[in-house]
Amino acid sequence: MAATSPSIRAQAYARLRYSDTGHVSRPWRSFHLLVVGLGLLAIAISSLDGLPPWLSGILSIAVMATAAIFAAEYGVRLWSAPESPRYAGLSDRMARLSWATSSSGVICLLAALPLFAIVFGSIHADNENAPLFCILWVLGLTRHAPAMGTLARVISNERATLTSVLVIFVMVLIVSATAMHIVERVGQPKLFGTLPDALWWAVVTLTTTGYGDAVPMTTGGKMIASVVMVSGILVLALMTGILATGFAEEERRREYLRVWDQVTKVPMFAELGTVTLSEIVGKLRVRNYPPRIVVVRRDEPGESMFFISEGEVEVRLPRGAIALGPGTFFGEMALLDRLPRSATVVTTAPTTLLVLYASDFYEIASNIPALVEAVEREARRRHTENQGGAKATAG
Numbered sequence: 587m588a589a590t591s592p593s594i595r596a597q598a599y600a601r602l603r604y605s606d607t608g609h610v611s612r613p614w615r616s617f618h619l620l621v622v623g624l625g626l627l628a629i630a631i632s633s634l635d636g637l638p639p640w641l642s643g644i645l646s647i648a649v650m651a652t653a654a655i656f657a658a659e660y661g662v663r664l665w666s667a668p669e670s671p672r673y674a675g676l677s678d679r680m681a682r683l684s685w686a687t688s689s690s691g692v693i694c695l696l697a698a699l700p701l702f703a704i705v706f707g708s709i710h711a712d713n714e715n716a717p718l719f720c721i722l723w724v725l726g727l728t729r730h731a732p733a734m735g736t737l738a739r740v741i742s743n744e745r746a747t748l749t750s751v752l753v754i755f756v757m758v759l760i761v762s763a764t765a766m767h768i769v770e771r772v773g774q775p776k777l778f779g780t781l782p783d784a785l786w787w788a789v790v791t792l793t794t795t796g797y798g799d800a801v802p803m804t805t806g807g808k809m810i811a812s813v814v815m816v817s818g819i820l821v822l823a824l825m826t827g828i829l830a831t832g833f834a835e836e837e838r839r840r841e842y843l844r845v846w847d848q849v850t851k852v853p854m855f856a857e858l859g860t861v862t863l864s865e866i867v868g869k870l871r872v873r874n875y876p877p878r879i880v881v882v883r884r885d886e887p888g889e890s891m892f893f894i895s896e897g898e899v900e901v902r903l904p905r906g907a908i909a910l911g912p913g914t915f916f917g918e919m920a921l922l923d924r925l926p927r928s929a930t931v932v933t934t935a936p937t938t939l940l941v942l943y944a945s946d947f948y949e950i951a952s953n954i955p956a957l958v959e960a961v962e963r964e965a966r967r968r969h970t971e972n973q974g975g976a977k978a979t980a981g
C-alpha cells in the first residue's frame with residue numbers, strides 16, 4: 587500500500603495540472619468550467635424573486651454540490667502538492683504549506699470557502715450574501731486563462747511606457763479637476779464645490795464614461811470639458827496601443843520558442859545552420875491536433891504544407907492508406923503544383939505539426955534551396971508512385 591500511494595498521488599497531481607494535455611486532464615478542465623458555469627447560473631436564478639420552493643431546493647443543492655466539488659479539488663491539490671517539481675527537496679508538510687500560501691492555493695481555497703459558509707454558517711443559495719460565491723468561483727477561472735500570465739508579463743515589459751502614460755493621465759486629471767473647481771464652484775457648489783467632487787467629474791469624463799451626474803454650465807467649464815474629453819480619448823488610445831503591441835510581441839516570442847522546440851525534432855531542419863534555422867522558425871506555426879482530425883481534404887485547394895514533429899498521420903489514397911511519422915511532411919504537392927489536394931490526410935494519434943504557408947515557402951526557397959529541392963524530389967516521387975498505383979488499380 588505504502589508503495590502505491592506516491593504513484594497515485596503523482597497521477598492525481600499530473601491530471602489536475604492545467605498545462606497537462608492528457609486524456610483525463612482535458613475532460614477534467616471542461617468539467618471544471620461546467621461546474622463553475624452551473625454554480626453561477628444557480629446563484630443567478632436564486633436571486634430572482636418569487637421562485638417556487640421546489641426550484642429553490644434544487645438550486646440550493648446545485649450550489650452546495652458546486653461548493654463540495656471545489657472543496658474536494660482543494661483537498662486533492664493540497665494532498666498532491668509535494669509532487670510538484672517546484673517543491674522538490676521540501677518535506678511533504680512544507681510543500682503543502684508552500685502550495686497553500688501560493689496564489690494558486692489561495693484561489694483554490696477561496697473557491698472551496700462557500701462549502702464552509704453553507705455547512706457552518708447560514709448562507710444558502712437564495713441568501714442575499716450568496717452572490718459573493720460568484721466572485722470566489724469566477725476567480726478560479728484565471729487558471730483556465732493562460733493569457734493572464736501573458737498579460738502580467740506584458741505589463742511588466744511595458745511598465746516604463748505605461749507609467750509615462752499614467753503620469754500624463756494623472757496630470758490631466760488634476761489640472762482639469764482644479765480648473766473645473768475654480769470655474770464651476772460658484773454656480774454649482776454641490777457638484778464642483780470641493781476638489782474631490784471635481785476629481786470625480788474628471789475621472790468620469792477622462793475615462794470617457796460620462797455618467798452625466800455633473801455637467802459644466804459656464805463657458806469656461808465647457809471649454810475645459812472639451813479638452814478633457816479629447817485628452818481622455820488620446821490617453822486611452824495610447825494605453826490600448828501599448829498593451830496591444832506588447833501582447834502581439836509577447837505572443838510572437840512564445841510562438842518562436844514553441845516552434846524552435848518542435849523544429850529540432852524534424853531532421854530536415856536540424857541539419858540547417860543556426861542563422862538559416864532562425865529564419866525558417868519565424869515562418870513556421872505550431873498546430874496541435876488530437877487523433878482522427880482531417881488536416882487536409884482531397885480535392886480542396888491547398889495553401890500550406892505541414893512538417894510532422896510529433897505523432898502520426900494517415901494519407902488516404904485510393905489504393906490504400908500510408909502512415910507518415912515524425913520528421914516527414916505532407917501537403918507539398920498542392921503547394922508546388924498549384925493543384926487541389928491529391929489525398930485526405932487524417933491524424934491517427936495526438937500530433938504536432940509545423941505549418942508553412944505558400945507565400946513563406948517561396949520566400950525561403952531562394953535562401954534554402956536544399957530544403958526546397960528535397961521537398962520537390964519527394965513530391966515527384968509520390969506523384970510517380972500515385973500514378974503507378976492508379977494505373978495498377980485501373981489495370
Ligand code: CMP
Pocket residue numbers: 882888901903908915916917918919920921926927928929930931968969971972
Ligand atoms: P497534397 O496533394 O497537397 O495533399 C495530400 C498530401 O498527401 C500530398 O500533398 C502529399 O503530401 C501526401 N501524399 C500524396 N501521395 C502520397 C504518397 N504516395 N506517399 C506519401 N504521401 C503522399
